[in-house]
Every structure is written in C-alpha cells, then in structure tokens.
Amino acid sequence: MKRILLNMPSQFGGKPSGVARVAFALIGELVRRPDVAVVLRSPWTRAELPAAWRDAVAVVTVRRPRIVVLDVLAQLVTVPACCRRHAIDVVLNIDPYGAGAGGRARIVVVHDLYFRTIPQSTGPREALTTDWIFRLMLARNHAVVAVSDATRRDLEQHYPAVRGRARVIPSASVLDPAALAVGAPAEVAGPYVLAVGNATHNKNFGLLAEAVASIAHAHPDLAVVHVGEDPADAVAGTLRRLGAASRVVRLSRIDDQRLAALYRGALCLCVPSFAEGFCLPVLEAQALGCPVVCSDRSATPEVAGEGALTFDPTDAGALAACLRRLIEEPALRESLVAKGRSNQARYTWDATARGYADLLDAVLAGADPPPRPL
Template sequence: MPRVLVNMPSQHGGRPSGVALVAFRVIAGLLDRGQVTIVLRSPWTRDQLPEAIRERVEVVTVPRPRVMVLDVLRQAFAVPALCRAEAIDVVLNADPYGAPFGGRARVSVVHDLYFRTIPDSTGLREALTTNLIFRLVLGNSARVIAVSDTTRTSLERFYPALRGRTRTVPSAAMLRAGGATRPPEVATPSEVAMPSEVAPGSYVLAVGNATHNKNFATLARAVAALAPTHPELAIVHVGDDPDDTLAAGLAGAAVRLTRLSRIGDARLAALYRGAACLCVPSFAEGFCLPVLEAQELGCPVLCSDRSATPEIAGAGALTFDPADASALAAGLRRLLHEPGLRADLIARGHANARRYDWAETARRYEAVLLEALRETVRPTPTGEAADAHPAP
C-alpha cells in the first residue's frame, strides 16, 4: 500500500485555516478509501487534529517557519531524509510552500495565485520570493492540483511548463445542512450568543479575513449608499480586519457593523441561515468555500463576476462587477425587494452545492497521487531480471 506524506509546514498549528481544513478533509477521505497510508508533517500536534483523522495518521510535528523561502530550501534536504526513514512513496504538498524533493514523486496543491493575478496585493520582495518558491516546488512536482479551473488556467498561463501536469480537483462545503463538519474553534465568551444588535434578514454577511483580494471596502460603500432608504441593513463580518477596512469604507455612515472571529461551526451556520445574503465582492478567489457553505445552508449568494467565484457559485448566485459599488448596491436592493429572486437563488444554490462532494474530492486526489506514482515506475527491459542491479 503506497505511503503518502502530506506535507503542510506553512500552516499554524491548532489554527484551522482554509488550507488546513481542506487537507484534513482530503486526508479523511483518502483514509476512508483504504488505498494509502498517511504521514502528516505539519505544525499540528496529534491532540490538535480533528477527531476524524487523529488516530489514523502518523504524525511528524515541525515548527512553523518564520521565513518561507528559507524553509523551502531546508525542506529540499530534510524531507527526502524523512521520506527515506518513513518509506514514503508520494509527497503531497498541501500548498506550494512545501518540499521540492523527496519520495518517488511529488504532488503539490495550489489554492490561489494572488501575487500574480492581483500583483498590487503584494510587495515586490514577496512576489519575487513567492515566484521562486512556485518555480522550485511546482517545477519538481509530477502533478499539480488546482482547486478550480480558474486557478488551473492562471497556473498554466504564468507557468507554461506545467501544462499537461495540472489537474483540477475542487473542494466541497465544510458546513453541511445536516450538521457541522469542521473542527471547532475557540470563541471568546462575548461571542457565544448571536449578535444582539442584528435580526434575521437584516444583515449582509461577509466571511473571511479582510485581505486585499476580498475587497470588503466595496461592500461597505454599497451598504452605506443604501443606508438612507434601508436603515435597518447591517453588516456582520466573520474574520479578522486589522486595518478596519469595513469601518473605513463606511466612512461614518449610520450602518451597524458587527465583527466576529474564531467562532464555532454552529454559530457560523446560524449566521448563514439568518443573513439577507452572503456577499463576496472579491477581486480574486482561488476557490471560495463560503459560497458553497452559504448555498448549502440556504443563504442567497451575491458575488463578484471575476476569478473563481462565478465558476464555483454556478447558477446559484447573483453576480456584479466588484469594482462598482453601485452595481453591488443594486444587487442588494433587488434581493431586499424581490422575494421571488431570493427564493430562486436559494433553490439554485442548493442544486449547485450538490455538485461538490468530499468523497469525490478524495477519489480524485487518490487518482492524481497514483498517476504521479505510476510515472516513476521504470519498465523492466526484456531479458532483465526485476531485481537486477545496473551494470557498473
């Protein structure tokens, strides 16, 4: 049975980022299929792992690196040594900040290319070092998994040498209508109850850290423009916003803004169900799990018409130009005043979310891993014994 090293040193231990959550679901799915064994190399300790995989994987805990490019270079030596010691067949890098060498083959996952697709989101130094890492790690991978066709197209555009080696394998919703499926996060006591200042249907939900690509300032400007005629409309943001992007975008408008972070699944699911809509005004997304979570939980989706969001949302979303706050405001106004549109988006969202399934994701990961491994098998020439040593 092939042994797979899932290599994920870039993520914070005990803090379930999107990359880590996807990796854990893939690991669980691969183990359920029973065709491989898994060794997990990451900053996570065994007791921090989700119960679904905690006792089913071998764990190698490493510290999270401070300088990614230096750690990637270090992994070029450390991971091959680990692979020899653990008899690893395939290395699965959960993101490109992994190992360029090790095992008989390597497969690397790319979740986004923001440093390329929206270059003003990163500084020159970061872009140069990230590009170096991508070229080194992806260039030495037998296969590269992109989380969406949009991401795959961008990959092959900026790195033409990857054409023919890239495969699209989408994820699925972390939250399901039947219950939470994500490791719980720790909520502060003040976050245990639902926000008292908002009522169901009276708020727009934004999910994710307020990074440049999320473009939450446009959402704030759109809601501010509606404030005179819709004074009840609030914004609830789940995620970090260290630069107060949303507050700055409101520019003093009389709009209620509730900020939440590190909340549990039950509360997040309730926020989806109670929202007027989920709004995703992103300039760029590699996949965007909140879109599928909202659709799964009956929350209408209003999202950008750029990047991967229209691909993932399918027919279950109302789209707009993320550079145009007035277009977003018009979409919000329609959702608030057209009950039929809301009901239609919910129905189409449910249908779209059913296109994504974690069992299928695991099956496709397994196929890519085994495909990469098969490429390393050298056919035995006619007349040569299978265990023969090469001539000196």
C-alpha cells in the same frame, strides 16, 4: 498500500485556515480508503487535530517557518529524510510552500496566484521570493493540482511550461449541514449581509461597505456581519468615511455551529473579491440555504454556478442593486437558495478524494511526464 505524506508546514498550528480545513477534509476521506496510509507533516499537534481521524494518521509536528523561502530550501533535505523514515510513496504538498524532493513522486496543490494576479497585494520582495518558490515547486513536482479552472488558467498564463500538467481537483464545503443544528439562537438581530474571511486586499470588503452605505437611507437597519480579521478597519472605516450609520458586527475564530447560524440567518453572503482561487464560503453558504452575491471575476462565478447574483467588483452601485433586489424580491431569494443547494451538491469530498486517489495512482505509475524546468 500507498503511503502519503501530506506536507503542510506553512500553516499555523491550531488555527484552521481555509487551506488547513481543505487538507483536513481531504484526510478525513483518504483515511477511509483501505489502500491509503496518511502521514501528516505540519505545525499541528495530534491533540489539535480533528478527533474523527487524528488516531488514524501518523503525525509529524514541525515548527512553522519564520522565513518561508529558507524552509523551502531546507525541505529539500528534511523531507526526503522524513520520507525514508516513514516509507513514503508520494509527497502531497498541500500548498506550494512545501517540498521539492522526497518520496517516489510528488504532487503540489496551487490554491491561488494573488502575487501574480493582484501584484499590488504583495511587496516586490515577497513577489520575487514567491515566484522563485513557485518555479522550484512546479519544476520539481511530478503533478500539479489547481483547485479551480480559474486557478489553472492563471497558472498556465504565468508559467506556460505547466500547460498539460495542471489537473483541476475542486474542493467542497467543509461545513456539514447534517451535523450542524438548525434553530440555533440568532447571534445578530435584524437583516444583515455576511462577509467571511480576513480582510486582505483581494477580498475588497471596502466595496461592500460602500454599497451598504449607498442604500442606508432606504434600508437603515441593514447591518454588515464580518467573520474574520480586519486590521485595517476596511468595513467600519469605510462606513465612517462615508458618514453611514450602518451597524458592523465583527466576529473571529468562531466555531462551525455559530458560523452555520450566521449563514442561515443572513440576507446573503457577499463575496466582492477581485480574485479567489476557489472560495469555500460560497459553497458553505449554498449548503446552508444562504443566497450568494459575488464578484463576476476569477473563480467565484465558476464555483457559485447559477446559485448567485454576480456583479463587477469595481462597481459599488452594481452590488447595491443586487442587495436591493434581495431585500425587495423575496421570490428571488428563494430561487437563489434552491439553485445554490443544487449547485453545491456538485461538489463532494468523496469526488475530491477520488480525484486525488486517481492522481496518486497515475504519478506512481509514471503516467504523468517527469518534471521539467520552468
């Protein structure tokens, strides 16, 4: 039996970020395998974990670090001790802010490189320390997983020594349509465009507001529903600046039932991002019959496949044209829904788990080359 330490110290305990949701979905698949035992090291307590599998894993609860770079250094000592205590074979670092030591082998998962691909999204000090962490982790892990081809290309461009070592293992939707009731009461009346995710720089949600404002004269009842945090008021603030009276509804920390109902009732999901490492909301929307309108950059067109209209994320007019088409061409919406369902079916957690299981076997067998300096 392979004993895996799934290492996730940088995530907030009790707050299911996209990375945590991916990790939990993967654990749910891995614990079904008779040859795998999982130990989860994270800020989450057992009581906060999904009930479906929390009793099937060993739980090591750690405090989320205040200074990540110092914690990465500390893990060079603390994680090997944890591995000895739990007889760990492989450390699976679910993001790069993990351990560069411990176990017989180590794997690191890279979700994005925004500090490199969108340098204006981080300050110089943060970019410098993040780069150092990436170099350490890429050098001291035996295998590297990228969640998309776009992320793999970014990795190989900025860290050429990774070429030939990075393997793409995509994720899948973390919302199960079969488990989410159809016919939940509408939370938002009238037509609306849905945006999902915290309004960080890469999300580019201000462009969505510009596009909606530009068609407000013809479609004054079109609203924007944003699920996530927006401390800079990117959406509502942009609409006010442009003098648009379009309605904005902001929600955060809602459960899966409410989120599913919002997907099902939306005109579309809009993803105007400059960059995405994978973008789970695309697959969530497609699984729930919601058309997708997304940026033609980074991982979004790769993940969305043929089930999306794409646009230049620097061109509000191009996005506005996509929204007008969805409003005025019902057949287009129906076509995108059908293509979206077919596309998201390509991504399953069973396939993801098989990819990780094969990689676990490979690193334990020494099939991958040893780590090398970057």
